[in-house]
Structures are given as structure tokens and as C-alpha cells.
Amino acid sequence: MGDNEVVIQVKNLYKIYRVGDTGVRALNGVDFKIRRGEFCAIVGTSGSGKSTLLNMLAGLEPPTKGEVIIAGEHMETKKENELVAFRRDHIGFIFQSFNLMATMDAVENVALPLTFRGMDKKERDRRARSALKLVGLSKYMDHKPTQMSGGQQQRVGVARALVLDPEIIFADEPTGNLDSKTSEDVMRLMQTLVRKKKQTLIMVTHDNHLAEYADRVFHIKDGKIIKIEEKRASEEQEKEL
Amino acid sequence: MKPWDMLRLSVSNLLKRKLRTVLTVLGVVIGVASIVVMVSLGLGLSRSLTEEMESFGNMTCVTVTDLSTGGFYMGEESEKKDKEKKHLDDKAIAELSQLDNVEQVTPMLTTNVICLSGAYMCNADICGVPEGYLEEQGVELEKGTYPEQNGTPEVLYGNMVVPSMYNDKTESGYFWDGRMADVDVMKDPVMFVFDTDTYYNFKGNVPSDNGKVPAMPKKHLLPATGLIAGGPDEYTQHAYTIYTDLEDLKTLLKKEFKGKAIPGQPTTASGKPYKEIYYSRLMVYAASMDDVSDLQKEIRSMGYGAESDIEWIKQSQDQMKLVEVVLGGIGAVSLLVAAIGIANTMMMSIYERTKEIGIMKVLGCDMRNIQAMFLIEAGFIGLIGGVVGLILSYIISAVINVFGAGLMEGMGMGSEMTGISYIPFWLSAIALIFAILVGMIAGFFPSLRAMKLSPLAAIRNE
Numbered sequence: 001m002g003d004n005e006v007v008i009q010v011k012n013l014y015k016i017y018r019v020g021d022t023g024v025r026a027l028n029g030v031d032f033k034i035r036r037g038e039f040c041a042i043v044g045t046s047g048s049g050k051s052t053l054l055n056m057l058a059g060l061e062p063p064t065k066g067e068v069i070i071a072g073e074h075m076e077t078k079k080e081n082e083l084v085a086f087r088r089d090h091i092g093f094i095f096q097s098f099n100l101m102a103t104m105d106a107v108e109n110v111a112l113p114l115t116f117r118g119m120d121k122k123e124r125d126r127r128a129r130s131a132l133k134l135v136g137l138s139k140y141m142d143h144k145p146t147q148m149s150g151g152q153q154q155r156v157g158v159a160r161a162l163v164l165d166p167e168i169i170f171a172d173e174p175t176g177n178l179d180s181k182t183s184e185d186v187m188r189l190m191q192t193l194v195r196k197k198k199q200t201l202i203m204v205t206h207d208n209h210l211a212e213y214a215d216r217v218f219h220i221k222d223g224k225i226i227k228i229e230e231k232r233a234s235e236e237q238e239k240e241l
Numbered sequence: 242m243k244p245w246d247m248l249r250l251s252v253s254n255l256l257k258r259k260l261r262t263v264l265t266v267l268g269v270v271i272g273v274a275s276i277v278v279m280v281s282l283g284l285g286l287s288r289s290l291t292e293e294m295e296s297f298g299n300m301t302c303v304t305v306t307d308l309s310t311g312g313f314y315m316g317e318e319s320e321k322k323d324k325e326k327k328h329l330d331d332k333a334i335a336e337l338s339q340l341d342n343v344e345q346v347t348p349m350l351t352t353n354v355i356c357l358s359g360a361y362m363c364n365a366d367i368c369g370v371p372e373g374y375l376e377e378q379g380v381e382l383e384k385g386t387y388p389e390q391n392g393t394p395e396v397l398y399g400n401m402v403v404p405s406m407y408n409d410k411t412e413s414g415y416f417w418d419g420r421m422a423d424v425d426v427m428k429d430p431v432m433f434v435f436d437t438d439t440y441y442n443f444k445g446n447v448p449s450d451n452g453k454v455p456a457m458p459k460k461h462l463l464p465a466t467g468l469i470a471g472g473p474d475e476y477t478q479h480a481y482t483i484y485t486d487l488e489d490l491k492t493l494l495k496k497e498f499k500g501k502a503i504p505g506q507p508t509t510a511s512g513k514p515y516k517e518i519y520y521s522r523l524m525v526y527a528a529s530m531d532d533v534s535d536l537q538k539e540i541r542s543m544g545y546g547a548e549s550d551i552e553w554i555k556q557s558q559d560q561m562k563l564v565e566v567v568l569g570g571i572g573a574v575s576l577l578v579a580a581i582g583i584a585n586t587m588m589m590s591i592y593e594r595t596k597e598i599g600i601m602k603v604l605g606c607d608m609r610n611i612q613a614m615f616l617i618e619a620g621f622i623g624l625i626g627g628v629v630g631l632i633l634s635y636i637i638s639a640v641i642n643v644f645g646a647g648l649m650e651g652m653g654m655g656s657e658m659t660g661i662s663y664i665p666f667w668l669s670a671i672a673l674i675f676a677i678l679v680g681m682i683a684g685f686f687p688s689l690r691a692m693k694l695s696p697l698a699a700i701r702n703e
Contacts, residue, residue, distance in 0.1 A: 060603065060696050081608050084696075088605025099600045103253055115246050116606040160604075 008034040013066035026052040028223035037198040041214035049223040054204045059083035092161030094171035098153040100145040110159045131159040151182035171203040187213045242610040251617040265586040269626020272579035276572030277634035277672045283565030285663035303537050305523040306546035309507045327544045329520040342532040348520040355434040361406040361422045367483045369490030385467020394485040396463045398426050400471035401480035432460040435497050580683040587687035602696035612692040619684020627676025638662040
């Protein structure tokens with residue numbers, strides 16, 4: 001498995017919502033491939049279909065037509081419990097509103113996906129602690145979400161996505177609830193971590209500026225990808241020069 | 242997911258909404274307590290009924306009688322006229338002992354006597370039983386000892402023998418005007434007349450066949466060995482009986498009625514007495530209550546009369562079961578209400594946790610685990626409610642027994658009542674299992690709903 005292996009392949013994807021008598025095309029024929037280790041941003045305005053695309057990639061919503069192949073498996077043919085199992089084993093998720101469990105401390109929150117896997121408490125706590133260290137929250141291990149700032153909470157969220165060592169991490173407006181300075185911090189953290197761990201990260205955002213952190217930026221409008229920008233390639237070329 | 246982790250998550254969810262959990266549990270507590278207390282009342286009632294029946298006679302006992310004496314069973318037994326009617330002798334004992342499910346056969350010889358003590362007299366049954374029988378039957382004594390075989394009969398008085406004594410001159414007696422006979426059977430001499438017909442003829446100046454009024458029959462002074470325990474109003478099967486030793490009584494009767502028919506004994510077709518003295522009845526003890534019915538039929542088919550309390554007891558027991566079911570049903574209504582409460586709580590919980598459930602699904606929590614967690618939660622409500630409800634039931638039961646006992650006694654129910662409310666272990670166990678089950682059934686549809694919630698709810702940013 002080289003760096004160039006395709007982990008996500010989307011073919012001719014359509015999603016049509018029925019509103020009254022008319023069908024609204026949230027996705028109108030989308031095709032792309034994402035390789036392992038890429039940090040991709042999907043950028044678009046509200047209603048462009050970017051969230052729908054993410055939902056379909058993560059298997060949270062079935063497509064109307066088309067194929068989504070992730071790590072060699074067809075998402076559109078899976079049943080709900082198979083999708084849940086697939087996410088448990090292959091996918092990490094970072095939410096806009098952090099979505100941490102209010103009654104659990106940072107370690108327990110990060111360890112939650114491992115709990116779902118049926119891992120021993122000792123082992124999952126060890127992994128959760130090292131993930132929290134990675135995001136710079138060594139001092140906040142025992143804090144509950146309410147005792148942390150938004151930025152810290154999202155770091156816990158990042159640690160929770162990383163702890164599984166998943167093939168793909170999805171981030172849905174990960175900085176949507178954060179102020180601009182914290183946003184930059186979180187973005188830099190995510191960028192460093194995925195680069196270091198060679199993790200694939202798909203981020204959805206409406207903010208063009210945040211998309212700058214990505215290797216590739218997919219611009220989406222009215223359910224279609226209108227432009228794909230290559231960033232990392234140029235960066236690396238710059239470094240080489 | 243590990244079961245332990247599911248349990249932990251479920252419990253932490255219950256603790257998150259303490260007041261609501263407590264209120265829901267309270268519903269189950271009341272439901273369980275009302276069922277348990279209601280059923281315990283039914284059980285207590287049926288237990289005291291059983292005890293009462295036991296005081297009337299042994300419930301595993303079939304009383305075997307000689308069909309040729311006493312016309313009591315003629316109606317039922319008349320069709321067996323042609324059949325060989327067997328007398329009750331040692332052969333009969335041997336024959337009956339061989340039947341299946343028979344534990345013991347005890348002969349009894351009963352005859353009517355008149356007791357005379359000072360100005361008082363009474364008519365009673367004197368019953369000869371084998372040595373040791375009364376002790377085996379657990380007959381409790383007020384004082385003295387059981388009669389033993391020693392040549393001449395010694396007697397043990399039933400607790401209602403003295404109260405039934407009557408003073409001819411003052412026309413008083415305990416059952417007539419409440420004045421107890423002034424007789425202490427342990428000290429005062431009591432004379433026994435076995436030939437009662439002659440006694441009455443003598444008293445009433447009635448001439449017998451030969452035209453002469455008979456002379457006073459022989460009176461026997463029989464020493465007392467003791468008195469059966471019980472007050473003057475406590476009826477048991479022993480209350481009116483005077484017990485003595487079987488062999489001693491036989492010897493005495495043989496002597497007393499030499500050449501004459503002993504009252505109550507079978508006679509030949511021509512009315513002549515047999516040489517031998519037959520037993521009045523045989524008490525056949527079955528191995529268990531369930532065998533009594535069949536045993537009774539079998540003995541009847543052999544040509545004996547056979548009676549038992551089993552039909553009456555069965556009928557009473559069926560009635561008691563009905564009472565138990567009705568009482569339990571009343572309790573069940575409140576548990577049903579509690580079940581609706583649990584279902585409601587779980588539904589509320591799901592609405593509250595829609596997002597949380599969604600997150601768990603996005604993070605890969607198995608759908609069946611989600612359902613299991615909700616079922617555990619609902620089951621826990623049932624379990625806690627069941628445990629607390631049981632504790633409450635025991636308290637209520639104790640209170641009823643303490644305060645209710647006086648009340649029942651005032652109403653003239655048995656003074657020996659062991660309790661109005663009675664919670665056996667199996668009732669506690671069933672109540673607990675039932676409570677958990679009710680919780681889980683009530684939580685089933687909510688849990689199904691939780692399982693089917695869309696994970697998209699987690700990503701919606703509200």
C-alpha cells in the first residue's frame with residue numbers, strides 16, 4: 001500500500017430531496033478520488049451540498065444514485081448496522097459542536113469509540129491519554145467538557161477522532177463554533193497531526209481561509225464540484241526549490 | 242461493547258436524571274408492594290384456612306369404616322350392598338397397609354360412654370388408640386401424660402369434655418349457662434358407664450324386654466393421665482374425645498359386654514355379635530395430600546367405607562386460589578400503571594438524548610448495544626423498584642400482622658392465627674423477576690426507537 005492508494009472514490013453521486021412535488025438536487029453528479037494521507041477541504045456556501053456529500057461519505061445518509069467506495073467497500077449497499085460497524089472500524093469524526101458526552105471526563109470521552117469496540121478499560125484509557133497528550137491536553141485529562149474552553153473541547157474532539165487510528169477522519173465545520181484565533185490553533189493542530197500520522201482528513205467548511213490548511217480544496221456549488229485546487233503539491237514544490 | 246461498560250453507561254444515565262428516576266422507581270415500588278401485599282393477604286388467608294382444616298383432621302388421612310355398621314354412608318354406598326362388606330380387623334389393617342402410597346394404618350375403637358363426676362355428667366366418646374399414636378399426631382397436652390397400656394384403661398381428656406358436663410339438679414353447665422362444671426378430672430374421681438342403654442333405661446324407669454327395669458350398670462373408675470391443651474371453646478378433632486389405650490379398652494369392653502352385643506360393633510345377619518371386637522375405624526395415612534383422592538377410591542372399591550376431607554379441602558383451596566388471583570389482579574393494575582410510567586420515562590429520555598444517541602451511532606456504537614443500554618436502564622428501574630417494593634411489602638405485612646391480628650381476634654377468627662399477611666420466599670423472588678421483566682417490556686419499544694434513531698441528528702447543529 002503506497003501513499004498513492006485511493007481510499008475514497010466517488011462515482012456519479014446524486015442526492016435528490018423531495019420537497020413537495022419538486023425534487024431538489026443536493027448533489028448533482030459528483031466524481032472524485034482521494035488518496036491516502038491527503039488533507040482535503042470541501043468548500044462551499046450554505047446549501048451548496050457540501051454537508052450532504054460528507055454525510056454520504058460517512059454513510060450517514062444513503063445516496064439517491066451513484067457509488068461511494070471507501071477503503072474498497074461500497075457504502076451505498078450497506079445496511080445501517082453494517083455502516084455503524086464500518087464507522088467503528090475505519091472512520092473518525094470531528095463535529096462542529098464538539099458533541100462530547102457531558103457526564104464524562106476528557107479521557108472517557110476520547111476512549112468512547114474504543115469502548116464501542118469492546119476494548120479493555122486499561123488499554124483504552126492508555127490510548128486515550130496518549131491521544132490527549134498529542135493534542136496538548138495533558139493537564140485536562142480529568143476535566144469534564146463544561147470545565148473546558150471551546151478550543152479545548154474541540155481538541156478533545158480531535159483526540160477522539162484520532163484515538164481509533166482510523167483510515168479516514170471526517171470533520172464537519174470543526175471550527176464553526178470557535179473564535180478565529182482558536183480556530184487557527186485547532187486547524188494547525190489538525191494539519192500537523194494528520195501530516196505526522198499520514199492520516200486522511202476530509203473537512204467541510206464554508207470558510208475559504210481555513211481551506212488554506214488543506215492539501216486539496218474541492219469547491220462545490222449547487223451540488224457540483226466546480227474546482228479542485230492543489231495546494232500541497234505547490235507547497236512541496238516550493239520546498240524543493 | 243463489553244456488558245460492564247453498557248451497565249456503567251446505563252446507570253450513569255439513570256443518575257443523570259435523579260428525580261425523574263426516583264419518581265419512576267416510586268411507581269414500580271407502589272406497584273410491586275401492592276401486588277405482593279395483596280397476594281400475601283390471600284396466602285395468609287389460605288394458610289390460616291389450612292391450619293384450621295388441620296385442626297379438624299389430618300389432611301392426608303382417609304377414615305376407613307365398616308359399611309355394615311352405622312347407616313351414614315348408605316346413600317352413596319347402597320349400590321355396594323351385594324359386595325362383600327369387610328369388617329375392620331387386623332387382616333384389614335394388613336390389607337390396607339399394602340396399598341401404594343400408604344404410610345401408616347392406625348386402628349381406633351370408639352364407643353359411647355357416660356361420665357359421672359359428683360353432680361355432673363356428660364356423654365362422650367371414648368376412643369382407644371394404639372400406644373404412642375397421640376404423641377405421633379402431635380396432640381398437645383395441657384398437663385399430664387399420654388395414656389399407656391397397663392391392663393385397665395387410663396384416660397386422657399379432650400379439652401371440651403369438662404365444659405360439656407352438665408349438672409342435672411341445677412341445670413347448669415358451661416354450654417348451657419356458662420358456668421363451668423366444678424370438676425378437676427386430674428383429682429376428682431370420674432366414673433364411666435359403658436352400657437349406656439341400660440343406664441338410660443335405669444334412669445328413665447324403662448322396662449326392658451323381660452318387663453323389669455334394669456339395674457344400674459357397672460360404673461368404672463378410670464384414672465386420668467392428662468388433659469389435652471386448648472380452651473373451652475377451641476374446637477379440634479380431639480376436643481370432645483376421651484382417649485385411652487386400644488388394648489385396655491378392648492379388654493374392658495369384652496368383660497363388660499360378655500355375651501351381649503357391644504354398641505357400634507357389627508353383628509351377624511341374625512343380629513348376633515361376633516366373638517371378636519372389630520375396630521370402629523382405621524385411619525389410613527397417605528404419603529401426600531395428592532394421593533388421598535385415589536386412595537379413597539381404591540379403598541371404597543375394596544368394600545370398605547372411606548371418607549376424607551380432601552374434596553372439601555380441595556374446594557376451599559380452589560376458592561382461596563381465586564381470592565389470591567383477584568387480590569393479585571388488583572395489585573397488578575398498579576404495576577401496569579408503573580409500567581406505563583417506565584415507558585413514558587424511557588421515551589422522554591430518548592427525546593432528551595436524541596443527539597447523544599446520534600453521536601454514539603456516528604462514533605460506531607452498535608445498534609444492538611444502544612438498544613441493550615436502554616433495556617438495561619428500564620430493567621434497572623424495575624429492579625430497584627422491585628427491591629424497594631419488597632422491603633416496603635415486608636414492612637406493610639408486618640404492620641398488618643401486628644395491628645390486624647387484634648382486629649381479627651375481635652371478629653372471632655381463630656386466636657391461633659399465624660398472621661393475616663404471609664410473604665413466602667417464592668413470592669419475593671417472583672415479584673422481583675416480574676418487576677425487572679415489566680421494566681424491560683415497558684422499555685422495549687422505547688429501546689427499539691432509540692436503536693432506529695437517525696445518526697444525522699448528531700450533526701444537525703441546533
